[in-house]
Amino acid sequence: xxxxxxxxxxxxxxxxxxxxxKNRERFMSHGIYVINLLSSxxxxxxxxxxxxxxxxxxxxxxxxxxxxxxxxxxxxxxxETGTAAVQINTxxxxxxxxxxxxxxxxxxxxxxxxxxxxxxxxxxxCPVDFxxxxxxKAMILSVPEGDDKPLKYPGVFQAADLLMVxxxxxxxxxxxxxxxxxxxxxxxxxxxxxxKISATKGEGVKELAEWIRxxxxxxxx
Amino acid sequence: MHEFSIMQSVMENVERVAKEHHxxxxxxxxxxxxxxxxxxxxxxxxxxxxxxxxxxxxxATLHVETIKPxxxxxxxxxxxxxxxxxxxxxxxxxxxxxxLKGHExxxxxxxxxxxxxxx
Numbered sequence: 001x002x003x004x005x006x007x008x009x010x011x012x013x014x015x016x017x018x019x020x021x022k023n024r025e026r027f028m029s030h031g032i033y034v035i036n037l038l039s040s041x042x043x044x045x046x047x048x049x050x051x052x053x054x055x056x057x058x059x060x061x062x063x064x065x066x067x068x069x070x071x072x073x074x075x076x077x078x079x080e081t082g083t084a085a086v087q088i089n090t091x092x093x094x095x096x097x098x099x100x101x102x103x104x105x106x107x108x109x110x111x112x113x114x115x116x117x118x119x120x121x122x123x124x125x126c127p128v129d130f131x132x133x134x135x136x137k138a139m140i141l142s143v144p145e146g147d148d149k150p151l152k153y154p155g156v157f158q159a160a161d162l163l164m165v166x167x168x169x170x171x172x173x174x175x176x177x178x179x180x181x182x183x184x185x186x187x188x189x190x191x192x193x194x195x196k197i198s199a200t201k202g203e204g205v206k207e208l209a210e211w212i213r214x215x216x217x218x219x220x221x
Numbered sequence: 222m223h224e225f226s227i228m229q230s231v232m233e234n235v236e237r238v239a240k241e242h243h244x245x246x247x248x249x250x251x252x253x254x255x256x257x258x259x260x261x262x263x264x265x266x267x268x269x270x271x272x273x274x275x276x277x278x279x280x281a282t283l284h285v286e287t288i289k290p291x292x293x294x295x296x297x298x299x300x301x302x303x304x305x306x307x308x309x310x311x312x313x314x315x316x317x318x319x320x321l322k323g324h325e326x327x328x329x330x331x332x333x334x335x336x337x338x339x340x
Contacts, residue, residue: 002336002337003248003332003333003334004332004333004334005331005333006238006330006331006332007329007330008234008235008327008330008331009327009328009329009330010234010327010328011327012227012230012231012252012327012328013227014230014234015230015233016230094223095223095226097226125259126223129223129258129259129260129326154305154306155258155259158257158305158308186316187307187308187309188306188308190308190316190317190318191316191317
């Protein structure tokens with residue numbers, strides 16, 4: 001028998017990354033801006049998406065790709081606003097992968113879309129390592145979850161280009177140290193765009209929509 | 222949790238290469254994983270224990286080289302190794318930095334037992 005070392009130097013997630021790149025090219029060819037939205041369950045991803053649809057749907061055609069373990073509750077909620085939504089049920093997988101997005105794109109009218117928001121499975125860990133072909137990763141932390149989440153889950157806070165702190169209307173009720181949070185983010189992810197909002201009450205939503213509008217326009221230019 | 226997906230990808234890739242080389246067994250799998258990823262060694266080991274059963278890698282050893290984060294400051298040009306929790310330049314304090322290392326999720330190499338008449 002002979003022992004041989006064979007160099008591979010290969011990305012483990014090569015298959016996912018290749019498909020993600022194909023997705024990226026599809027988005028580019030149709031001029032669509034894509035946000036991969038991460039957070040824990042209950043932080044307000046769907047509410048934030050609804051608030052953004054309210055602000056942006058007059059000027060832009062939006063579609064939402066919903067990722068959940070089970071149920072199509074979220075996709076139905078989005079559809080009720082007249083916005084196209086595709087539900088992906090992972091059946092137990094804790095994150096979305098690019099192959100699932102690729103299939104979802106086949107049922108969307110890409111020719112007539114400006115913005116796609118992918119609501120990833122509610123999870124602060126697994127989705128981080130999986131490229132879906134998006135322009136940016138965005139992350140929502142809600143005030144009731146606590147200001148120490150960046151310390152406990154640095155990865156998701158670092159992966160996000162856009163960080164939203166939601167439910168700021170509840171600041172008087174919870175012990176959320178905004179200074180400590182801001183300080184931690186300045187070390188973990190100093191280049192992140194940070195927006196503090198209340199998706200349901202409206203605070204900060206216009207400014208957030210404006211920032212996204214600028215990104216959509218910049219991609220088209 | 223997602224270490225299972227990751228380990229499944231590893232197994233697919235290494236088995237394909239092992240078969241291309243007509244290997245009898247895979248003796249070792251050498252991975253390179255950056256500190257900035259969300260991969261946990263224990264979970265990876267556990268996933269490997271489960272997934273290697275009945276494959277060419279049944280008796281293989283899994284080695285993981287961890288890569289420390291390494292960045293370049295775009296303001297002063299300093300390059301520096303750092304912990305995942307602080308990305309700022311230690312020389313000038315700038316937050317405008319570019320990450321050069323630390324996000325690896327790679328199969329570096331595999332070690333194969335190839336019968337003499339096949340190599």
